[in-house]
Amino acid sequence: MSLLVVRDIHKSFGGNRVLRGVSLELEEGGVLGVVGPNGSGKTTLLNIISGVVRQDGGRIIFDGRDISSLRPSIRAKLGIGRTFQITRLFGNLTVLENVLIPLHYGSPLSPSREVARELIEMVGLSHKIGDRAGSLSLAQRKRLELARALALKPKLLLLDEVFAGLNPEAVREIAQLLDRLRRERGIALLLVEHVLKALFSLTDRVIVLSEGRVIFAGKREDMVEDREVIKAYLGERYERKKGS
Ligand SMILES: Nc1ncnc2c1ncn2[C@@H]1O[C@H](COP(=O)(O)OP(=O)(O)OP(=O)(O)O)[C@@H](O)[C@H]1O
Ligand SMILES: [Mg+2]
Structure with a gap:
């Protein structure tokens, strides 16, 4: 059974359509990466799953229960933990x-x-x-x-750029810690991440968001060859790396 089912989530801020029908599934103890360009809606998606932002449409099912309209504190009690892009x-x-x-x-x-x-x-x-x-x-x-x-x-941890700004040693240590949590406590991980190397040390399953849509869902090896992903996300990153 899936631990988390996100179904057709829509969200606008004013006229800005930030999420346009995002769906994903994560099984118990599983690990899924969420990547995509800046502003593609990744943090908003985590905010909607944890309940601090309310979606305009779509549903969140956790552990077999529709939690779409529950308060963040109740969702936390049911087993959804999170960290923030800017630590709080x-x-x-x-x-x-x-x-x-x-x-x-x-x-x-x-x-x-x-x-x-x-x-x-x-x-x-x-x-x-x-x-x-x-x-x-x-x-x-x-x-x-x-x-x-x-x-x-938690049964599920939502991690928003947990590796950002860390040196390679700290990245390795925190990746090891997360892997231990998954193996020893069976905690499922949903990682929003730009540090792909660290992400891929934990999972080879990813979804790619671009302009509020899932443009790819699948395995790492297919993602890096996907034309749309290269155009919307990877191409720009590779160009930047080459240039630096
Ligand atoms: N509370 C809010 N009010 C208005 N606009 C918002 C709010 N939260 C996010 N946005 C807008 O939604 C869009 C997506 O933002 P979001 O933070 O989800 O992107 P992101 O994929 O996490 O980007 P990054 O990689 O830079 O962290 C942006 O245009 C942002 O300005
Ligand atoms: Mg973000």
Whole structure:
């Protein structure tokens, strides 16, 4: 059975048609990458799945249940965790306090101290447990966001550019951590990502968004040869790389 079914999602902001009929499926414990040019609607799609943005049309089915109109805190309780493209932490609170604080306003969900410590250990931040979140490096802030998301025992993690801005070593370590979460806890991953090398170390299944539509869904090896994908996304990236 599919863990997540996204069916024909439409969303406009004013006259800007950001998503125009996006569908995808992800099975329990599966990994799917979502790629595409800037502004193609990737973050909006994650926002709609987590519930912070409401779609104009279409449905979200999670774990066999239609969650299309549920609040974000209820979706989190059902098992949808997420991290943000720009990390959202409490800079003046410690690493431990950030994990103890509920992820959603008005939600009673927060882990015990013991569980929080385990999660911090799991993401490799034990040596920073008493430090202010504001003093952490970008890679450490991303680890802390993961610990916060894991505190709700998700079945699915939505990750918005978790590798962006990290050095190659940090990219490798976080990719290993995500792979462990999938293998040991069976957590499914939906990754919005521009760092294709890291993405492909976790999965070979991708969808490509362009101007709010899925222009490709399938395997990595077919994606890199797809004419439309090359035109809308890869071509520009390769040209940029060649030029730099
Ligand atoms: N809350 C909002 N209000 C108005 N417009 C929005 C809002 N959120 C997103 N948009 C617009 O929707 C479009 C898609 O944005 P989105 O952030 O989903 O793209 P993206 O694929 O995540 O891009 P990037 O790769 O740069 O992160 C953009 O034109 C953006 O300006
Ligand atoms: Mg985005």
